[in-house]
Amino acid sequence: MTAVYLHIPYCTSKCPYCDFASVPINDSLDSYLRALVVEAEQMSATLSSVETLYVGGGTPTILSPGRIRWLLEHLREVLDISPLAEITLEANPCSLDAAKADVLAATGVNRVSLGAQSFDDAELSFLGRQHRAVDVARAFSLLRRAGIENISVDLIYAIPNQSVESWRNSLARAVEMEPEHVSTYCLTFEPATRFLKLLEEGKIKKKSDEGELELYEIALETLSDAGYEHYEISNFALPGRRSRHNMVYWSNEEYLGLGASAVSYLGGSRITNLRGPQAYIRAMETRGDAVCEIESIPPNMQAIETIIQRLRLKDGVDSDSFAGRFGISLEKALGSSLSDLTGLGLLEWDGQTIKSSAKGWHLANEVALRILP
Amino acid sequence: MTKDKIRNFCIIAHIDHGKSTLADRILEVTHSIPARDLREQTLDTLDIERERGITIKAAAIRVDYKASDGQDYFLNLIDTPGHVDFSYEVTRSLGACEGALLLVDASQGVQAQTLANAYLASDRNLEIIPVINKIDLPNARVDEVKEQITEIIGLDSEGVILASAKNGIGVEEILESIVKNVPPPGGDDDAPLRALIFDSVYNSFRGAIAYVRVMDGCIRPGQKILSMAASHKYEVEEVGIFRLEMVPVKELRAGEVGYVIANMKSIRDIKIGDTLTDEANPASESLPGYKPVKPMVFCGMYPADPGGFDVLRSSLERLSLNDSSFHYEPETSSALGFGFRCGFLGLLHMEVIQERLEREFDLTLVTTAPSVVFRIHTTDGKFADIENPSKMPEPARIAYLEEPYIYASILTPPEFIGAVCDLCSSRRGEHKRTHYLNPQKVLINYDLPLSEAVMDFYDRLKSVTRGYASLDYEFVGFRQSDLVKLDMLLNGSPVDALSCIVHKDKAYTRGKQLAEKLRKIIHRQLFEVAIQAAVGNRVIARETIKPLRKNVIAKCYGGDITRKRKLIERQKEGKKRMKQVGNVELPQEAFMAVFQIE
Numbered sequence: 001m002t003a004v005y006l007h008i009p010y011c012t013s014k015c016p017y018c019d020f021a022s023v024p025i026n027d028s029l030d031s032y033l034r035a036l037v038v039e040a041e042q043m044s045a046t047l048s049s050v051e052t053l054y055v056g057g058g059t060p061t062i063l064s065p066g067r068i069r070w071l072l073e074h075l076r077e078v079l080d081i082s083p084l085a086e087i088t089l090e091a092n093p094c095s096l097d098a099a100k101a102d103v104l105a106a107t108g109v110n111r112v113s114l115g116a117q118s119f120d121d122a123e124l125s126f127l128g129r130q131h132r133a134v135d136v137a138r139a140f141s142l143l144r145r146a147g148i149e150n151i152s153v154d155l156i157y158a159i160p161n162q163s164v165e166s167w168r169n170s171l172a173r174a175v176e177m178e179p180e181h182v183s184t185y186c187l188t189f190e191p192a193t194r195f196l197k198l199l200e201e202g203k204i205k206k207k208s209d210e211g212e213l214e215l216y217e218i219a220l221e222t223l224s225d226a227g228y229e230h231y232e233i234s235n236f237a238l239p240g241r242r243s244r245h246n247m248v249y250w251s252n253e254e255y256l257g258l259g260a261s262a263v264s265y266l267g268g269s270r271i272t273n274l275r276g277p278q279a280y281i282r283a284m285e286t287r288g289d290a291v292c293e294i295e296s297i298p299p300n301m302q303a304i305e306t307i308i309q310r311l312r313l314k315d316g317v318d319s320d321s322f323a324g325r326f327g328i329s330l331e332k333a334l335g336s337s338l339s340d341l342t343g344l345g346l347l348e349w350d351g352q353t354i355k356s357s358a359k360g361w362h363l364a365n366e367v368a369l370r371i372l373p
Numbered sequence: 374m375t376k377d378k379i380r381n382f383c384i385i386a387h388i389d390h391g392k393s394t395l396a397d398r399i400l401e402v403t404h405s406i407p408a409r410d411l412r413e414q415t416l417d418t419l420d421i422e423r424e425r426g427i428t429i430k431a432a433a434i435r436v437d438y439k440a441s442d443g444q445d446y447f448l449n450l451i452d453t454p455g456h457v458d459f460s461y462e463v464t465r466s467l468g469a470c471e472g473a474l475l476l477v478d479a480s481q482g483v484q485a486q487t488l489a490n491a492y493l494a495s496d497r498n499l500e501i502i503p504v505i506n507k508i509d510l511p512n513a514r515v516d517e518v519k520e521q522i523t524e525i526i527g528l529d530s531e532g533v534i535l536a537s538a539k540n541g542i543g544v545e546e547i548l549e550s551i552v553k554n555v556p557p558p559g560g561d562d563d564a565p566l567r568a569l570i571f572d573s574v575y576n577s578f579r580g581a582i583a584y585v586r587v588m589d590g591c592i593r594p595g596q597k598i599l600s601m602a603a604s605h606k607y608e609v610e611e612v613g614i615f616r617l618e619m620v621p622v623k624e625l626r627a628g629e630v631g632y633v634i635a636n637m638k639s640i641r642d643i644k645i646g647d648t649l650t651d652e653a654n655p656a657s658e659s660l661p662g663y664k665p666v667k668p669m670v671f672c673g674m675y676p677a678d679p680g681g682f683d684v685l686r687s688s689l690e691r692l693s694l695n696d697s698s699f700h701y702e703p704e705t706s707s708a709l710g711f712g713f714r715c716g717f718l719g720l721l722h723m724e725v726i727q728e729r730l731e732r733e734f735d736l737t738l739v740t741t742a743p744s745v746v747f748r749i750h751t752t753d754g755k756f757a758d759i760e761n762p763s764k765m766p767e768p769a770r771i772a773y774l775e776e777p778y779i780y781a782s783i784l785t786p787p788e789f790i791g792a793v794c795d796l797c798s799s800r801r802g803e804h805k806r807t808h809y810l811n812p813q814k815v816l817i818n819y820d821l822p823l824s825e826a827v828m829d830f831y832d833r834l835k836s837v838t839r840g841y842a843s844l845d846y847e848f849v850g851f852r853q854s855d856l857v858k859l860d861m862l863l864n865g866s867p868v869d870a871l872s873c874i875v876h877k878d879k880a881y882t883r884g885k886q887l888a889e890k891l892r893k894i895i896h897r898q899l900f901e902v903a904i905q906a907a908v909g910n911r912v913i914a915r916e917t918i919k920p921l922r923k924n925v926i927a928k929c930y931g932g933d934i935t936r937k938r939k940l941i942e943r944q945k946e947g948k949k950r951m952k953q954v955g956n957v958e959l960p961q962e963a964f965m966a967v968f969q970i971e
Contacts (some may be wrong), residue, residue: 005931186927209897209923234927249931263932270935295935305938312929344899365924366899368941369948 002050003248004079006036007259008057009277012095015128016194017156017187021261021275022058029063032260032277033071035284039258041078042288046266047256049082052245054089055109061095065103072107086111086150086244093139094131101139101146111150111243112143113183119173120166123159133173140177150241152181157215158207159187167215171222180241184219185234186212213362231314233361250313252306260290268302270295299326300373303333307354308368311347316355330354337370376628377557378444381586383451383466385494386476387484387843391506395476395538395547396434396452402544403436403448405617433572433584433630434615440552448551449615449630451571461666461698461718465571465646467493468662469586469630472500472555474547475526476538479505479513483521483814484843485784491526500555503528504547509537517813525810558628565656566590566598568625568633568649573640575694581637582619585649586630588660593624597652598635601659603644606652607635640697666698668716669777669848670723670827671760673704673741673870674730675712677950677961681736682711688734689713692726699726704761708870708954709739709964714761720827739952739961741870745823748775748851763869765858768909774874775851777823780805783834785842787815792837800825801876820849824874859884861891862905862912863957870964885914894963897921902957 010029011022053075063071075081088111089104096114104112118124119133131139136153143151153174157167174182189196189206198204207215220230228236232250235243248255257264257273260280264271272293274280283290297305303326310317319330331338338354341347346360346367360367386392399405432452439445453466467473473494477487494501503522508515515535523530534550536543572584585592592598596609611634613621625631637643645666648659676685689701700716717723723743730736749765750756750772759765781802785793790807794817797804802819809815821830826846834842859880861871871891875883884906891904895918906914926937951958 186925188927209921210919213923233925233929246930249929249934252934255931257931261932263935265931265934272932272935305934308938309929309934346899359922362923362925363899363921365926365941365944366921368938369945372938372941372945 002047003052003245003253003255004040004047004050004054005245005255005257005262006040006053006055006075007257007262008055008060008063009260010062011057011059012062012130013128016198017127017190019190019193020058021277023277025062028277028281029067031281031285033063033067035281035290036071036259037074037078038284038288039290040075043256043258044078044080047079049080050085051082052086052088052248053079053081054245055087056090056113059092059095060089061091061100065099068100068103069107072109076108081108088113088152088243088245090115091139091143092131093135096139096142098142098146101142101148104143105146105148110148111152112148113152113154113181114139114143114179116153116170116174117156118159118162118166119170120162123162123166123170126159126161127156137173137177140179150181151179152183152243153177153179154183154185155219156185156187157219158212160204160206162207162215164214164218167218168222171219175222175226180238181243182223182228182236183234184216184223184236186216216362229314233312233364247313250309252302252309268297268299270297300333302326303328304371304373307333308364308371311354311356311360311367312364314355316348316353318353320352334371341367341370376560379447379449379557379628380472380551380555381449381451381470381558381628381630382472382474382551382555383453383470384474384476385453385463385467385487385490386506387478387481387486387490390476390478390481390484390487391538392476393452395474395504395506395536395544396450398538398541398544399448399450399548400434400436402541402548403438405434405436432615434617435630438548438552441549442552446552448548451630461664462572462645463490464493464662465569467497467499468569468646468660469571470499471558472502472551474551475501475503475522475528476506477503477518477522479507479515479518480510482514482518483525483784483810485782485816485845486843488525488784488816489782489845491528501526501528502547502550502554503533504536504543505533506536506538508535509540509542521811521814525814560587560589560627562589562591562627564589564627565654566592566596566649566651567656567660568592569660570600570643570645570647570649572645573643573697575640579634581640581643581694583633583635583637583643583649584615584630585625585633587625587627589627589656590651591624591626592633592649598633598649599652599655600642600644600647600649601656602647602663603642605637605642607637609633609635640694643697645697666718667746668698668700668718669823670717670719670743670745671714672717672723672743673706673709673712673761673964674701674715674727675706675709675739675741675952677737677739679710684734685713685730685736685738688730688736689715691734692729696726698722706741706763706870708868708959709741709952712739716760720831737950739964741964742873743827744873745777745827747856747874748777750775762858762872762874765872765874773853774856776854776856776874778820778849778852779823779826779846780849781819781821781826781844781846783817783819783842783844784810785815785817785838786813789838789842790815790817793817793834793842796830796833796837797821800828800830801879821846822852822854822876823848857908859887860907861887862903862907863895863954863959864903865905866955867907868954868959880908881913884908888914888916891963892916892918894960896958896960898957900956 009021010025087109089109090113092115116136121132189199223236230236260277261275262273273290274292280290322330342349348355348357384392434450436448438448451466453463505518519530522528534543534546567589568585568587570583574582594609599606611621612625613619614631646663650656693699698718701713704714746758746760748758751770752772797819802821805818807817855877856874857877857880859873859875860867888904888906901920902918904916905912
């Protein structure tokens with residue numbers, strides 16, 4: 001299983017909550033795409049057949065149909081992409097048109113993650129999004145018409161001033177479109193974002209934990225009623241439609257990250273590329289790689305990280321596959337924290353599998369805190 | 374050198390009036406220190422003193438001065454601590470001198486400690502030379518301050534010297550005035566030895582070193598001596614005088630100031646204010662005024678990390694080597710584990726020690742709210758002084774309680790009389806006297822419970838008088854008081870370190886404030902936390918902290934895993950600094966919360 005992530009760090013504008021690496025679109029774009037292909041080619045020797053490819057951003061759909069085609073065709077030349085691979089691309093409703101939708105389908109993109117975020121226009125504009133609710137429905141049908149059969153819709157909740165009604169409405173509108181997958185993200189205030197600054201200045205107000213949980217519960221109820229399986233803290237899928245690519249992250253398996261700020265996890269090391277697109281291009285052109293940090297994760301920490309990641313999943317950690325992978329039993333790896341956490345009602349342990357309890361899922365950091373050495 | 378060429382003097386002043394700077398300037402003018410060695414405030418040897426601009430340990434130095442009469446003089450300058458916590462040390466230093474420079478800040482004028490120190494000096498018949506310092510500041514009010522010196526302190530305005538220690542103005546004049554006005558020491562070289570101990574230091578090579586002023590007789594190496602109050606016997610190894618370093622001499626004679634090294638193991642053996650005499654030919658009477666120094670303010674100090682206990686113990690040992698007024702003994706708290714109960718002369722003393730521990734020994738401390746000694750009279754007719762609220766006996770065994778009182782002298786401009794009196798009466802003060810010293814200065818005296826004075830009284834006083842009032846106090850004894858023990862309970866179990874003893878009338882308000890404060894300080898836990906304030910079995914206030922229900926990272930993809938783990942590792946570090954009380958995690962601030970309430 002090989003998973004490849006590819007980062008397109010360009011946007012038309014920066015959303016005030018976003019802390020991903022992104023810059024306004026500029027004329028470095030073509031050099032960037034060339035550098036990406038070079039990096040992919042260099043790394044291809046170490047890879048077996050690519051099973052999942054995920055093009056994220058930034059805003060990948062900011063690329064013209066021609067550039068999307070160029071990029072995907074060149075990637076296919078340098079990487080051994082399996083015919084059965086899941087190929088996902090993140091799409092922004094307002095930068096998606098019929099031509100792009102068609103090019104996606106034509107170049108083998110078989111899954112699109114659509115950044116809907118909300119179906120309330122006031123919330124969208126508060127979030128700094130340039131699209132409106134109608135654009136989401138339009139983009140969604142364009143994708144369907146082009147033949148994309150696997151679509152995920154992203155939603156954000158706990159937006160300041162968001163009402164229970166508007167959240168119910170956004171969920172209902174999303175479900176109405178019948179996507180295969182839904183992600184619901186609680187709005188967080190990340191360092192160096194405008195929202196955090198506004199929050200600190202008292203200009204916007206964060207919802208209370210109780211307020212956030214109320215909205216979360218509504219999502220659980222609405223989406224499970226509609227047949228979606230709640231398989232990860234923030235993710236829901238129809239049967240068989242989990243994100244194969246993201247499952248790699250949550251299982252703490254290896255992945256290759258290409259592009260500015262991308263992270264790879266290979267051979268027990270987490271390798272991070274330079275964050276700025278210009279720096280990335282320059283490094284690729286001059287020295288042939290863009291690595292800025294390599295962190296070796298010691299084997300015991302690999303095992304702990306795996307447990308912490310897997311506990312984000314409904315499935316939890318299976319003791320046999322854990323022992324097979326790390327050569328140590330799950331109970332031994334957890335030590336006394338296992339009984340502490342089951343005692344606190346945060347974890348459930350049936351002798352075979354450890355899972356987060358409903359309570360423990362919302363408190364995943366508290367669980368991780370007690371698991372980390 | 375004959376006695377008539379010796380002058381022993383000290384500098385007394387309210388805090389921040391420029392004492393240490395003047396001392397430096399005197400050293401500079403008399404060429405006692407090569408200019409390259411002259412750092413600001415040379416006599417203060419501790420970093421904290423330098424930083425806070427206060428003098429904690431008294432120090433001494435001998436300077437040579439050629440006066441305008443062409444004669445050479447020895448001037449022994451004895452530096453004195455400048456804060457109310459250290460007034461006993463001031464008194465001892467005064468006892469070693471014949472004269473005192475009374476330093477008054479030209480913009481601030483006479484303050485409470487100026488007055489208190491001036492009274493102490495004139496009680497001992499010291500020749501007082503008034504000096505108005507900082508005359509070159511833009512807001513200097515020289516004439517007004519001169520008037521205050523005459524009207525309030527009762528000194529002749531003729532002798533007032535105008536100076537700016539910072540810029541070296543008036544320093545020669547001060548030295549001349551010392552030579553001219555301060556009487557040379559008296560004393561009889563042939564009488565039995567009497568030497569006043571006015572300070573002590575610990576040197577890891579030499580042991581404890583006593584700073585002395587010889588009043589009568591002579592002290593020299595080989596002599597067998599006796600400390601009259603402590604009744605310790607020693608053989609003198611070395612005597613000497615203070616230059617920038619200690620310089621051994623053959624003998625110290627009546628009138629001289631110097632040091633004595635005599636195989637004294639610890640400075641606990643050396644009682645400040647004690648008299649050294651000759652063992653074979655003892656003086657019939659010791660020098661007047663010795664009293665044992667007792668710590669009045671206490672707090673618990675615990676290592677934030679339980680593994681730090683041994684480091685804390687050895688650090689306390691080392692600190693106490695040089696500070697005999699600081700006491701500590703091991704204590705165990707169910708909330709905080711193993712630590713020490715420490716006793717201090719006052720609040721400033723406590724803060725200074727705390728800071729030195731954290732800085733010099735790189736310790737992170739959890740400090741409990743300061744408390745005072747309470748005297749408990751039990752039904753069996755006995756009494757005991759307890760310094761730890763958690764050691765209070767069963768209510769049934771208590772006949773009555775007493776608490777220490779201070780006599781506070783507050784000097785304020787008249788427009789703040791109302792504010793000062795309101796503050797004092799809100800602190801259970803009993804008004805004693807309001808005395809108009811002159812149209813600008815009023816001296817207000819209150820009897821105040823010490824426990825109320827340790828509760829940020831000084832800060833409040835400063836704030837209600839916009840910084841104009843100053844405070845001096847002395848301990849006046851124990852008084853019966855209607856006190857109760859206020860317990861704070863977390864999920865039903867009392868947190869010993871948060872208990873405090875308060876006046877009955879204040880228990881309800883304090884309990885309510887404390888519970889509210891704790892609610893804000895304690896983080897949400899995985900379960901509900903009930904905070905209760907209780908007197909005996911009666912709960913008088915309650916607050917609830919709802920359980921933590923959400924602490925999760927919404928998005929965790931490939932680029933987030935390391936970042937997320939680091940975030941959680943940081944949270945874990947923070948958690949380590951918490952103290953576990955039962956199943957509740959308490960941040961360190963909680964233990965100071967008792968104190969910080971308005």
